[in-house]
Amino acid sequence: MPMPAPDFSWHFTPGNTFTEESGTSGTLSVVAGGELWLHTGRVIACDPFVSLGAGEAEPFTAQVEPGRYRVDAAVATLVREGEPEADTPHLRVAAARLVIKEAPTVSWELALQPGQDLAELDDEEFFGYGVDAGTGCFYDAGSDGSFPDCDGDEGPLWDAFDTVPPSPGPHTVTDPATGHNLIAFTSGWGDGAYPTWIGRDEAGAITCFVTDFFVVPVEALVP
Template identity: 65%
Template sequence: MPLTAPDYARHFTPGHTFSYEDGPVGTLSVVDAGELRLPSGSVVACDPFICLGTGDIPPFTARVAPGSYRVQAAVVTITRPEEPPARDPHLRIAAVRLVIADRPAVTWEPALHEGQDPATLDEDEFFGYGVDAGTGCFYDAAADDSFPDCEGDEGPLWDAFEATGHQPGPYLVDGEDGHNLVAFGSGWGDGAYPTWVGRDAEGEITCFVTDFFVVPPSEDLPA
């Protein structure tokens, strides 16, 4: 059976805590990143340092009405109970949510590109995007050519990253023609990560969530 989505309500519940098997404790907080503009309603998720502006990443097939939508990051502060508080907290972004409607999601489905079929996936497999620069993002498909100066360690994307002191974010970056994107650290770093579409009881899209596998599965959490 392909990978299934966990209960993301706990990811976005400030103060929720959990323990890792080797001892550290994670405490979740929710950070508002601002509003992402989606003039076409077609959502793209990728590693912006690698894929932005290449045209290689298609939008998800699940589309929303054009507009501006809030983005929230579930940020984990990791501590060890036996150690004093660190001057620089150990922070990791566990998941990022693009909020389409303020209604609870009751069902989850994988965010797919054209031609992807979940029936082709094996046990615990998923469709996701690859990260090679420790960063993920959301943006509108129409914005792909709006960041021409973003190449390597140059341009507004890198400047925003530098301005945070290389913290995981999230942070909004403005491009040309009124477009923007929201970028964020990808959990533990490089890898491949799924995005899920949440729907309400009427089947309407409420959110897109990218999961960076920082919060252990519920069955691994202590009772």
């Protein structure tokens, strides 16, 4: 069986707290990231600094109606026991969410790309996207190729994260020629591989896509 999904409503409840074995504690808040234009309804989640416009990231097989959908991030403010308060808070994105429908989520499933089969996964394994630049994003598959200025080590994507004080996002980058946009955020503790989950309501309709960056310890989610 693949890795089970946590209940992500916990991540997106402001004020929830957790404590790591190291003694570091975290308090969650929800940070709005604006609206993502899904003009084809085909969702891509990836590291934009690595895969954007490179044809490497495929959309998920689950599609939604074209439209504009809210993106937000569950951001943990971390404090280590016994250390003095820092001038700048230590922030980590615990999860990023693309909200499709404002309805309670009753079930979760891994978001799959073409050719991926859950039967291939062993216990605790998952399909996800690789991160090599400490960043993730959501965008529409029809927007691939819309951000040529983001290639290389400069451009609007770099500028979005070049803030004082540094901000983990979410940050919106928009192509002025087409209006296509992406919404990006830092990826938890940084590089690695991270799963995206699809939430569904009682009728089986998609409520959201959530990428988990493994900041919240599993123990915090056990009733």
